[in-house]
Amino acid sequence: MSDSSTHSASPRAARLGLAVVGVGGAVATTAAAGLELMRLGISGHEGLPLAELGAEHELRPYEDIVIGGWDVCGDDLAVAVDAHGVLGSAELAAAAPGLAALKPWPAIDDQDFHPGVGGTHRRHVGSKRAAVEAIRADLRAFREQAGLDALVMVNLASTERVIDVDSPVLASAASFERGIGSENPEIGPALLYAYAALMEGVPYANFTPSVAAEVPALVEVARREGVPTAGKDGKTGQTMLKTVIAPALRARALRVEGWYSANILGNRDGQALHDPASLASKLATKGSVLDSILGYEVADHLVRIDYYAPRGDAKEAWDSIDLVGFLGQRMQLKVNFLCRDSVLAAPLVLELARLLDFAQRRGESGPLPALGLFFKAPMTGNGPPEHALHRQVEQLASWLGTASGAADAIPAGSAADPIPAGSAADAIPAGGPADAIPAGERRWASRAA
Ligand SMILES: NC(=O)c1ccc[n+]([C@@H]2O[C@H](COP(=O)([O-])OP(=O)(O)OC[C@H]3O[C@@H](n4cnc5c(N)ncnc54)[C@H](O)[C@@H]3O)[C@@H](O)[C@H]2O)c1
Numbered sequence: 001m002s003d004s005s006t007h008s009a010s011p012r013a014a015r016l017g018l019a020v021v022g023v024g025g026a027v028a029t030t031a032a033a034g035l036e037l038m039r040l041g042i043s044g045h046e047g048l049p050l051a052e053l054g055a056e057h058e059l060r061p062y063e064d065i066v067i068g069g070w071d072v073c074g075d076d077l078a079v080a081v082d083a084h085g086v087l088g089s090a091e092l093a094a095a096a097p098g099l100a101a102l103k104p105w106p107a108i109d110d111q112d113f114h115p116g117v118g119g120t121h122r123r124h125v126g127s128k129r130a131a132v133e134a135i136r137a138d139l140r141a142f143r144e145q146a147g148l149d150a151l152v153m154v155n156l157a158s159t160e161r162v163i164d165v166d167s168p169v170l171a172s173a174a175s176f177e178r179g180i181g182s183e184n185p186e187i188g189p190a191l192l193y194a195y196a197a198l199m200e201g202v203p204y205a206n207f208t209p210s211v212a213a214e215v216p217a218l219v220e221v222a223r224r225e226g227v228p229t230a231g232k233d234g235k236t237g238q239t240m241l242k243t244v245i246a247p248a249l250r251a252r253a254l255r256v257e258g259w260y261s262a263n264i265l266g267n268r269d270g271q272a273l274h275d276p277a278s279l280a281s282k283l284a285t286k287g288s289v290l291d292s293i294l295g296y297e298v299a300d301h302l303v304r305i306d307y308y309a310p311r312g313d314a315k316e317a318w319d320s321i322d323l324v325g326f327l328g329q330r331m332q333l334k335v336n337f338l339c340r341d342s343v344l345a346a347p348l349v350l351e352l353a354r355l356l357d358f359a360q361r362r363g364e365s366g367p368l369p370a371l372g373l374f375f376k377a378p379m380t381g382n383g384p385p386e387h388a389l390h391r392q393v394e395q396l397a398s399w400l401g402t403a404s405g406a407a408d409a410i411p412a413g414s415a416a417d418p419i420p421a422g423s424a425a426d427a428i429p430a431g432g433p434a435d436a437i438p439a440g441e442r443r444w445a446s447r448a449a
Pocket of ligand 1: 021023233
C-alpha cells in the first residue's frame with residue numbers, strides 16, 4: 001500500500017474501512033465522492049435505501065466509512081471521478097480536495113481475465129500465493145494506518161471473463177489452496193482478492209458478475225474462517241425492475257411469451273463488456289432471474305448490452321414484454337429506464353459495507369441470503385435464491401429486525417404500504433418461502449421497495 005493512500009477524514013474512534021477492488025472505477029469513485037459530500041454536509045442521504053436505520057440500530061453512520069483500495073489505473077480519485085463524468089461541476093469542486101488524497105494501491109491483475117482493460121498500476125508478485133500475501137498485507141496496512149475499527153472488502157473491478165465454475169480446483173477449500181500453489185489458470189484476480197479477504201477475516205461482497213466467493217471452495221473457506229460474504233453482480237437498473245414487474249405479471253396470470261431487454265451504455269464498464277468473454281459473465285447473471293420468479297421457462301428471454309460512447313454513465317434500458325392474457329389475447333408492455341448507472345450502484349455499495357460489518361459483529365459467516373436484495377445472482381450457500389424484489393425486501397427487514405429490533409424502532413411513515421400484512425402479494429408463489437415479518441418491519445419494506 002502506498003504511503004499517500006487510504007483516507008481523507010481525520011482519525012476518529014470508530015471507523016469502518018471499505019477496501020475496494022477497482023477503487024478508481026465509476027461506481028467506486030461515485031461512492032467515495034458521495035461519502036465526502038456527506039461528510040462536508042453538502043449531500044444528504046437521498047437514494048440510500050437504509051438511511052432511516054441509524055447508528056442506534058447498529059449500522060454504522062455513512063460518514064464513518066473510509067475508502068481505500070486497488071486499481072490498475074494509478075490516478076488519484078479526484079482525477080478518476082472527473083474522468084467518469086458522473087458528478088456535476090459543483091460537486092466535483094467540493095469533493096476534489098478530499099478525493100485527491102486517495103491514491104489507489106497497485107493492483108493484482110491478470111490481463112487474460114479482461115483483455116479490454118488497460119492500466120499499468122500493477123504489483124508484479126510472481127506467483128498466486130505471493131499475490132494473496134500482498135493483498136493481505138495491504139489490508140493489514142489499511143487497518144493500521146487509517147486507525148480502523150472494522151474492515152470490509154467489495155469487488156467493483158472490471159468484469160472478468162467466464163471461467164469453468166465446475167472445475168475441480170473450485171470444488172473444495174483444499175483443492176483451491178493446492179491450486180494456488182500450483183498456479184492453476186482458472187484462479188484469476190477476483191478469486192485471489194476474495195480468498196485473501198476471507199483469510200484476513202475481512203467480510204467480502206462481490207458487486208461484479210465475475211466468479212468469486214460463490215464457488216464451493218470459497219463458501220467453505222468463508223465458513224471455516226467465520227467470515228460473512230455476499231454477491232453477486234449488483235441489481236441496480238433493468239434487472240431490479242424486472243424483479244418487480246415479473247411477480248406482478250405472475251400474480252395476474254399474464255403469461256410472458258417473450259421478454260426482450262436492450263441496454264446501451266458508454267462508460268468504462270460498457271467498454272469492458274465489449275469483450276465477448278466478459279459479456280458472457282454479465283449475460284449469465286442478468287438472464288438468471290426471470291424463470292424462477294415466473295415458475296416456467298421463457299424461451300424468448302433475450303438480453304442485449306451494447307457499448308455506445310455518447311451516453312457515458314447515463315445508461316438507457318428498454319424492455320419489450322409480450323404477454324398472453326384471458327381468452328389468449330396478446331398484449332405488450334414497454335419499459336424505458338433512462339438511468340444513471342453509477343448513481344444507482346454507489347449507494348448499494350455503501351449499504352453493503354454497513355451490512356457486512358453488522359453481520360460480522362453478529363458472528364455470521366458464509367453467504368448471507370438476506371442481502372440478496374442487492375444482487376442479480378444472490379448467493380445462498382445452498383438452495384435456489386429468491387429473486388422477487390418485494391420478498392427480498394422482506395427477507396432483509398426480517399434479518400435486520402431479528403438482529404437488532406431495528407425495524408420496530410423505525411418511525412411509522414409510509415402512508416401507502418404496497419405490501420400490507422396478509423395481502424395477495426403474500427400469496428404470490430415467487431420461488432421460495434418468505435419469512436413472516438411483523439408489521440413494523442413492513443413499513444420499512446414498503447419505503448425501501
Ligand atoms: N450499475 C452499475 O454500475 C453496476 C451494476 C452491477 C454491476 N456492476 C459491476 O460493477 C463493476 C464496476 O462497475 P464500474 O461502472 O465502476 O466499472 P469501471 O470500469 O468504471 O471500474 C472498474 C475499475 O476496476 C479497475 N480494475 C480492473 N481490473 C482490476 C484489478 N485486477 N484490480 C483492481 N482494479 C481493477 C479498472 O481499472 C476500473 O477502474 C463492474 O464489474 C460492473 O459490471 C456495475
